Amino acid sequence: MSVESKIKILVSDDDLTARILMKETLSSDTIEVLEAENGKRALEQFDKHSPSLILLDVSMPEINGFEVCERIRSLKSGEHVPIIMVTGSDDLESIH
DSSP states (O other), rough: GGGOOOGGEEEOSOOOOHHHHHHHHHOOEEEEEEEESHHHHHHHHHHHOOOOOEEEEEOOSSSSSSHHHHHHHHHHHGGOOOOEEOOOSSSSHHHH
């Protein structure tokens, strides 16, 4: 399968280890994993590649995950893209 026909998933996390683990877990012959190390880069990757799914860290430098999510949702192309919020925090307040 060519790179152009693969399903694209965007993984955005400022933690390199988390990105590597998600990329290794999700990559396959039919899935291409795109990476972003911060919110600004996540928006650039979204604009450039139109991923089918986004895994988005809550706490990132420059632009946090909530703001990235809001910006993507405000775009016609981002209205219905599934976004999964990811956090390394284990307290209930962060999760809610």
